[in-house]
Amino acid sequence: MSTRPVPLALSLPRPTAPNYVLALLYVAYVLNFVDRQLLTLLLNDIKRDLHLADWQLGLASGTSFAFLYVAASVPVAHLADRTNRVRLLAICVGAWSVMTAACGIVGNFIQLLLARMGVAIGESGGQPASLSLIADLFPAEVRSTKLGVYFSAAAIGTMLSYVVGGYVNAAIGWRWTFLIFAVPGVLLAILLALTVREPQRGLHDGAIPRGAQRSLPGALRDLLRYPLFRRLCLACSLANLALYTLLTWAPSLALRTYGLSTGTVGVVMGLLGGGVTALSILATGWVSDRLFRINPAAPLYMVAAGMLIMAVLLPVCLFAPGFGLFVATFAICYGVGASYSAPSIAAVQSVVPPDLRAMSSALIFMLGTLAGLGVGPLMVGAISDMLVPRFGAESLRYALLILSPLSLASAITYYLAGRNRLRDHAA
Numbered sequence: 001m002s003t004r005p006v007p008l009a010l011s012l013p014r015p016t017a018p019n020y021v022l023a024l025l026y027v028a029y030v031l032n033f034v035d036r037q038l039l040t041l042l043l044n045d046i047k048r049d050l051h052l053a054d055w056q057l058g059l060a061s062g063t064s065f066a067f068l069y070v071a072a073s074v075p076v077a078h079l080a081d082r083t084n085r086v087r088l089l090a091i092c093v094g095a096w097s098v099m100t101a102a103c104g105i106v107g108n109f110i111q112l113l114l115a116r117m118g119v120a121i122g123e124s125g126g127q128p129a130s131l132s133l134i135a136d137l138f139p140a141e142v143r144s145t146k147l148g149v150y151f152s153a154a155a156i157g158t159m160l161s162y163v164v165g166g167y168v169n170a171a172i173g174w175r176w177t178f179l180i181f182a183v184p185g186v187l188l189a190i191l192l193a194l195t196v197r198e199p200q201r202g203l204h205d206g207a208i209p210r211g212a213q214r215s216l217p218g219a220l221r222d223l224l225r226y227p228l229f230r231r232l233c234l235a236c237s238l239a240n241l242a243l244y245t246l247l248t249w250a251p252s253l254a255l256r257t258y259g260l261s262t263g264t265v266g267v268v269m270g271l272l273g274g275g276v277t278a279l280s281i282l283a284t285g286w287v288s289d290r291l292f293r294i295n296p297a298a299p300l301y302m303v304a305a306g307m308l309i310m311a312v313l314l315p316v317c318l319f320a321p322g323f324g325l326f327v328a329t330f331a332i333c334y335g336v337g338a339s340y341s342a343p344s345i346a347a348v349q350s351v352v353p354p355d356l357r358a359m360s361s362a363l364i365f366m367l368g369t370l371a372g373l374g375v376g377p378l379m380v381g382a383i384s385d386m387l388v389p390r391f392g393a394e395s396l397r398y399a400l401l402i403l404s405p406l407s408l409a410s411a412i413t414y415y416l417a418g419r420n421r422l423r424d425h426a427a
Contacts, residue, residue: 018137021196022146024188025130026153028093031185032126033157035100035119036065038165038181040248041266042174044255049174052109054396058381060112061248066374068117070366072124077362078216081355085129090192092129096122097185104178127365132358135349136199141289143349144299147342148285152278155338158247159274166266201354219359226351228424229360231417232344233367238410239307240368242403243337245376246314250330253396258323268323273331280335285342292346297418299343304414306336311407318397337407340414347417351424376403 039046043057052060080088099118106112130150138146161181168177223229254265284302291298310333317329345361352360380399387395 021133021137021199022149024192024196025089025133026150027188028089028126028130028192029150029153030157030160031093031097031188032123033154034161034165034181035096035185036123037158037161037247038100038178039103039116041162041165041251041262042169042177043252045169045174045262046112050106050109050112054381054385055378056109057252058248058378060109060116062244062373062377063375064113064116065120066370066372068120069124070370070374072121073128073362073366073369074220074359075216076125077128077358078219080125080129080132080358080362081219084198085133085358086192086196086198088125089129089133090189092122092125093185093192094122094189096120096126097182097189098122100185101179101182104175104182124362124366128358128362131345131349131361132201133199135354135357136201140350144285144288144292144342144346146285147345148282148288151285151338151341152281154341155274155277155281155334159270159278162251162266162270162274166261166263166270169266170261170263219356220363223352223356223360223363226348226424228351228417228420229348229364231413231420232348233364235303235410235413235417236340236344236364237367237371238406238413239303239337239340240372241376242307242310242314242372242407242410243334244369244372245380246330246333246337246400246403248373248377249380249396249400253318253400254323254326256393256396258326260323268327269330272327273334276331276335277338280339281342284339288343288346295422296350296424297421300347300414300418300421303340303343304411304418306339307407307411307414309333310337311404311411314404314407315401318400340410347421 039061043061046052046060047054047057076088076092096119099115099122102115102118103112106115131147134146134150135143165177165181168180251262251265251269254260254269255262258265284306287302288299291302313329313333317326317333320326320329344364348360348364349357380396380402383399383402384396387398391398
């Protein structure tokens with residue numbers, strides 16, 4: 001019997017195995033949200049050390065990120081529809097990780113803005129490339145389930161940023177927290193580049209992509225011809241505006257209102273909110289695939305119901321007399337609010353051609369990021385500053401009330417998108 005050692009390469013998962021690739025994409029999205037949301041837990045410490053106002057915190061945590069994310073998303077997504085997506089994703093993961101480390105060495109407000117802009121440029125290509133890959137790795141009948149798995153990483157990433165970030169910050173400070181959290185992304189970028197091969201576009205849809213011939217203006221023009229796509233852009237933007245503004249300011253509201261440490265707030269909000277949301281997103285993806293077989297619009301109607309629940313519960317969350325009720329209602333709002341992703345992207349991918357999938361996903365999340373991170377945090381920070389003379393330390397609570405009608409508007413738009421989906425299916 002041969003005693004020759006088995007080569008290490010043979011012990012690794014097959015690079016082209018769909019579930020192995022999905023696992024790496026999942027980790028990349030976890031790190032995406034860790035690096036994106038970590039700043040929100042550290043806002044109070046950064047405010048103290050850099051002597052910043054709430055509007056500056058809103059600008060640094062959201063707007064500076066969002067506008068660069070928006071500016072880079074469309075051209076990078078167009079590149080993902082035309083070139084090697086795996087290689088592009090590896091470059092993006094490495095870039096945003098390095099810029100996360102840069103957030104830990106800033107000395108003033110301008111440097112913090114520039115570092116966050118660097119994170120945004122890197123992250124702009126991560127999601128479009130990943131969603132396009134998932135569409136080519138799995139057939140349509142299980143796509144919502146796999147997308148649900150992928151999108152649940154956002155909740156896990158937020159949970160890790162709160163829980164681990166809270167403890168690390170309490171132990172060694174916010175600067176070293178950024179530096180430590182940057183390391184896994186660099187390692188993942190190397191693993192992606194070495195072990196994953198590019199899948200064939202349109203493999204499960206019997207379609208021949210023509211992205212190499214489609215110009216960027218032509219791609220945008222073709223996408224805007226789809227009424228469902230236009231409606232979902234608006235619905236997702238409203239959902240993101242409510243959800244990510246809440247995620248940005250909820251830790252600060254808890255710290256200011258209940259007199260707790262960052263470690264306590266991070267652990268409780270991270271474990272409960274992140275755990276509930278991850279399960280909610282997984283369940284939503286699984287249920288969507290089954291609802292679709294009954295009624296193609298049903299997954300979007302389900303999202304509409306979730307956004308309606310969020311609209312009703314937000315005032316209860318914001319004015320909860322104790323931290324227990326606050327974090328419980330926060331977890332429910334976060335869970336139902338974040339469940340829009342898989343049904344929305346699955347619906348779009350069912351109507352657009354394979355060579356427009358990265359672009360369609362990029363535009364939806366670009367607009368959502370612009371609303372949720374670019375407009376929301378700055379808007380609420382500015383309103384909070386204006387309400388200080390009347391409400392004092394309670395001003396942030398009242399400023400966040402604006403998120404309830406925005407959630408209701410998203411629910412209505414998702415219902416109308418469901419009507420569009422029915423017409424598309426009939427046609």
